[in-house]
Amino acid sequence: MNDLTIAVFAPLIMALLCFVFKRAAKWLALLVSLGIFTLAIKIFLAGQLVSQFLSLRAYPFSAGIFLAAAFFTLLITLYSFKYMEGKERLGEYYAYILITLGSAAGALFAADFLNLLFFWGMMGIPLYMLIGIGSSAGAGAAKKTLILVGGADAMMIMGIGIVWVMTRSLQIGPSPLPLNNVYSIVAFLALAAGAFAKAGVMPFHSWIPDSAEFAPASVMALLPASLDKLLGIYLFSRICFDVFQIVPNSPVSLFLLACGSITIIAAVMGALVQHDLKKLLSFHAVSQVGYMVLGIGTGTPLGVAGGIFHMFNHAIYKSCLFLCGGAVEQKAGTTDLEKLGGLAKFMPITFTAFLIAALSISGVPPFNGFISKWMIYQAIVQLGKISPYWIIWLVAAMFGSAFTLASFVKLTHAVFLGQWSETTGKTREVSWMMWLPLAVLAALCVVFGLLAAQIPLKYLVFPNIQFYRFTGVWEPGMATLLLLSGLLLGLLIYALGRVKKVTVKPAFTGGELLKEEEIKVTGNEFYDSIKSWGPLNLIYKTAEKKYFDVYELGRQAAFAVAGWLSWLHNGLLQTYLVWLLMGLVVLLLFLAR
Amino acid sequence: MFDLLRLMFAFIIMPGFLFTAVVGLLATWVDRKVTARVQYRQGPPWFQPFADLAKLLGKETIVPEGAAKAVFLGAPLIGLAGATLVSTIIWMVNFSHGVTFIGDLIVVLYLLTLPSLAIIFGGSASRNPLSAIGASREMKLILAYELPFILAVFTVVLRTGSIMFGNILGYQLANGMMIQSCSGLIAFLVALIVVQAKLGVVPFDIPEAEQEIAAGALLEYSGPALAVYKLSRAMMYFILPVLLITLFMGGIDLSFWGGIAWFIIKYVIILTLIILIKNTNPRLRTDQAVRFFWGPVTALAAIGFILAMVGW
Numbered sequence: 001m002n003d004l005t006i007a008v009f010a011p012l013i014m015a016l017l018c019f020v021f022k023r024a025a026k027w028l029a030l031l032v033s034l035g036i037f038t039l040a041i042k043i044f045l046a047g048q049l050v051s052q053f054l055s056l057r058a059y060p061f062s063a064g065i066f067l068a069a070a071f072f073t074l075l076i077t078l079y080s081f082k083y084m085e086g087k088e089r090l091g092e093y094y095a096y097i098l099i100t101l102g103s104a105a106g107a108l109f110a111a112d113f114l115n116l117l118f119f120w121g122m123m124g125i126p127l128y129m130l131i132g133i134g135s136s137a138g139a140g141a142a143k144k145t146l147i148l149v150g151g152a153d154a155m156m157i158m159g160i161g162i163v164w165v166m167t168r169s170l171q172i173g174p175s176p177l178p179l180n181n182v183y184s185i186v187a188f189l190a191l192a193a194g195a196f197a198k199a200g201v202m203p204f205h206s207w208i209p210d211s212a213e214f215a216p217a218s219v220m221a222l223l224p225a226s227l228d229k230l231l232g233i234y235l236f237s238r239i240c241f242d243v244f245q246i247v248p249n250s251p252v253s254l255f256l257l258a259c260g261s262i263t264i265i266a267a268v269m270g271a272l273v274q275h276d277l278k279k280l281l282s283f284h285a286v287s288q289v290g291y292m293v294l295g296i297g298t299g300t301p302l303g304v305a306g307g308i309f310h311m312f313n314h315a316i317y318k319s320c321l322f323l324c325g326g327a328v329e330q331k332a333g334t335t336d337l338e339k340l341g342g343l344a345k346f347m348p349i350t351f352t353a354f355l356i357a358a359l360s361i362s363g364v365p366p367f368n369g370f371i372s373k374w375m376i377y378q379a380i381v382q383l384g385k386i387s388p389y390w391i392i393w394l395v396a397a398m399f400g401s402a403f404t405l406a407s408f409v410k411l412t413h414a415v416f417l418g419q420w421s422e423t424t425g426k427t428r429e430v431s432w433m434m435w436l437p438l439a440v441l442a443a444l445c446v447v448f449g450l451l452a453a454q455i456p457l458k459y460l461v462f463p464n465i466q467f468y469r470f471t472g473v474w475e476p477g478m479a480t481l482l483l484l485s486g487l488l489l490g491l492l493i494y495a496l497g498r499v500k501k502v503t504v505k506p507a508f509t510g511g512e513l514l515k516e517e518e519i520k521v522t523g524n525e526f527y528d529s530i531k532s533w534g535p536l537n538l539i540y541k542t543a544e545k546k547y548f549d550v551y552e553l554g555r556q557a558a559f560a561v562a563g564w565l566s567w568l569h570n571g572l573l574q575t576y577l578v579w580l581l582m583g584l585v586v587l588l589l590f591l592a593r
Numbered sequence: 594m595f596d597l598l599r600l601m602f603a604f605i606i607m608p609g610f611l612f613t614a615v616v617g618l619l620a621t622w623v624d625r626k627v628t629a630r631v632q633y634r635q636g637p638p639w640f641q642p643f644a645d646l647a648k649l650l651g652k653e654t655i656v657p658e659g660a661a662k663a664v665f666l667g668a669p670l671i672g673l674a675g676a677t678l679v680s681t682i683i684w685m686v687n688f689s690h691g692v693t694f695i696g697d698l699i700v701v702l703y704l705l706t707l708p709s710l711a712i713i714f715g716g717s718a719s720r721n722p723l724s725a726i727g728a729s730r731e732m733k734l735i736l737a738y739e740l741p742f743i744l745a746v747f748t749v750v751l752r753t754g755s756i757m758f759g760n761i762l763g764y765q766l767a768n769g770m771m772i773q774s775c776s777g778l779i780a781f782l783v784a785l786i787v788v789q790a791k792l793g794v795v796p797f798d799i800p801e802a803e804q805e806i807a808a809g810a811l812l813e814y815s816g817p818a819l820a821v822y823k824l825s826r827a828m829m830y831f832i833l834p835v836l837l838i839t840l841f842m843g844g845i846d847l848s849f850w851g852g853i854a855w856f857i858i859k860y861v862i863i864l865t866l867i868i869l870i871k872n873t874n875p876r877l878r879t880d881q882a883v884r885f886f887w888g889p890v891t892a893l894a895a896i897g898f899i900l901a902m903v904g905w
Binding site: 378391 | 650664666675693714717718732735747754816902
């Protein structure tokens with residue numbers, strides 16, 4: 001048995017055991033994910049591995065992503081111990097997590113398209129089951145997910161078919177096809193659709209916000225936030241550079257840049273107006289993919305490096321945010337922003353982790369999200385030397401980053417700062433099994449930010465990109481040192497003053513004695529004056545009618561066609577006779593021609 | 594070790610914290626004095642900002658009941674650290690054009706949000722409804738001015754072809770100041786309006802709006818914490834004009850007396866413009882500010898960018 005085959009089949013076989021031994025399922029899942037994580041380290045250190053059985057192949061890029069995938073699975077399994085405690089169908093829950101891990105390994109290590117397609121499709125099943133596992137109300141969202149992701153997989157089959165016709169080979173790579181004719185462009189778009197649906201790029205994004213309402217936070221953290229993102233962007237970069245070849249400033253590159261920009265802006269606008277913690281986070285899970293597509297779509301080494309680095313960073317902070325959301329949900333019993341507030345005092349660890357992850361996703365230096373965004377911006381500015389459209393992508397990316405900050409300001413205020421609500425008075429910090437994963441992920445945000453060039457870029461990103469050079473300069477270590485000395489300076493000023501003598505007084509509300517519930521600012525109305533701005537208002541109104549949702553549009557089209565057909569079949573003999581006669585006339589005209 | 598000492602000296606004394614703070618406080622005095630004279634008042638003596646600060650240090654610190662104390666007291670420090678770091682970076686690249694110090698233009702743009710973030714999180718943590726409204730207004734203001742600011746700043750990048758301060762300054766040394774060109778002038782005007790908003794002075798003092806929300810995010814602050822806020826605000830009075838000078842007016846050369854005089858003239862021009870706008874305009878409502886920035890100002894910035902593409 002080869003390491004690769006073990007990585008693929010051990011979780012799948014153990015998953016079957018989880019179905020049977022429901023009580024022991026969580027321990028089994030923890031052991032297996034721990035084992036697979038150590039195996040992933042071994043594969044990653046080996047670098048290149050080939051397994052003849054099933055033609056699996058590992059190389060630094062896929063091994064790095066598998067390492068990340070196994071790491072997230074391990075943390076989230078640990079988190080689930082307490083988070084899922086007392087829920088029903090636990091055996092299934094852990095089994096599906098293991099199936100996800102096994103099929104992810106298969107998809108990552110697949111050396112040919114058939115293997116890839118098999119494991120890729122297989123990942124859809126646990127996704128469907130896990131979204132619906134939380135509540136019976138989630139069935140609709142799970143169905144939508146299955147149809148969108150499955151439909152995109154069907155498009156992938158078409159793309160693979162075209163590639164087979166063109167090359168007579170099902171190997172992924174090794175000689176990239178140029179994107180200069182209609183067939184290869186159609187094949188590229190069909191394959192990209194599969195990757196986009198998994199990662200959640202517009203227009204295939206709408207399953208993520210819908211499932212966020214019903215799925216458990218741990219499922220959101222495992223699938224849409226980390227594993228699906230990793231796999232989707234992995235496949236996307238494979239088809240961009242191994243199967244096909246993206247040339248900077250080519251029509252396909254421009255199309256991808258446009259896709260990325262629209263995804264960033266539209267999804268972040270959607271996030272800004274959400275009233276639910278998990279749903280708001282899920283819109284950001286869509287918006288952030290835009291940056292990855294933007295980076296990879298530039299086709300330049302720096303942009304690709306930035307896009308891939310952003311993928312790792314996003315998986316870290318977004319799963320951290322979802323896990324924080326789960327912790328809040330467990331303690332406060334709700335994720336409605338209206339009913340939350342002031343949790344920072346009661347859940348300090350969760351709050352700190354959330355704040356770090358929120359600052360990371362908003363691109364505040366010196367955290368990790370800033371560096372990958374900064375690399376992508378540089379790549380776009382570089383693009384300016386050959387293309388006049390760069391400013392559009394740049395404005396979309398940077399302005400989208402400001403909107404991200406805005407929605408996380410709203411979230412931090414509504415959940416952790418701001419005024420208390422009835423639910424928050426008696427909360428306490430979650431158990432260590434839940435806060436440990438959060439803390440580890442938040443620490444990674446800091447480490448990846450401060451030591452970007454020393455650790456993640458060197459080991460995870462650089463081996464896969466030929467050569468790239470920064471056009472700007474950013475020294476996170478020195479900057480952090482100086483920021484910390486700035487904090488010390490401030491503390492010195494505090495020490496000069498009388499900050500030790502702190503008096504606690506009720507908040508000042510104009511001298512009136514008001515009840516807190518009556519004057520609570522929840523954060524939901526933070527951006528109403530922006531929302532009411534003419535053009536934006538129009539866009540929000542259109543979005544509410546679901547005109548931007550491919551699934552909804554497809555459903556309406558399908559119902560329209562079906563409605564027409566059922567209108568034809570009205571059961572009256574006369575109608576059928578008229579149709580028969582008309583058909584006969586057409587036939588005769590055709591024959592007598 | 595020696596390098597570290599020099600770095601710390603640069604950060605804490607010159608050109609970092611102490612220098613920026615002193616000049617910034619003096620600038621706020623100029624602002625107050627001119628404003629007073631415009632309103633037929635006498636105005637404060639030159640040391641008034643320093644005296645205010647000393648007074649605040651002696652006052653007691655009051656924390657609102659049930660507020661997140663660590664965030665409430667920590668937020669002002671983050672603003673101060675961010676302002677000091679930006680100041681150090683901009684001055685260091687001006688001292689020697691070839692040097693790369695910590696960050697480029699994009700880094701500075703992002704670091705500049707730290708003082709605003711400090712106000713937002715401080716206000717949000719103080720558990721006061723008016724402070725929360727102030728925090729949300731600050732964020733809305735950021736959203737409003739960010740769009741034209743990106744366009745204005747990247748007009749400079751388009752013309753100079755680099756995001757490194759050294760290259761931006763080198764380009765201006767060779768080809769004249771940015772504002773001497775048509776697009777550069779437009780971008781400068783846009784950036785000046787944005788600086789007005791970043792400083793939070795009239796007509797963009799929306800987040801504080803004393804008459805409406807009683808100083809907004811700063812409402813609950815007192816004593817040393819308020820002093821730190823005031824100090825970082827004063828530092829921004831110096832840092833932001835210096836950033837404008839670096840990007841649009843050819844930077845600073847302090848190696849000879851003429852250079853120092855030239856820098857002071859440039860700084861005074863920008864400060865005068867800021868005070869002029871402040872004293873001749875009423876405060877905008879939030880939605881008016883958003884419409885103003887996303888409408889005419891962005892259009893102006895876009896025109897400037899297109900002119901730069903054509904090469905004007």
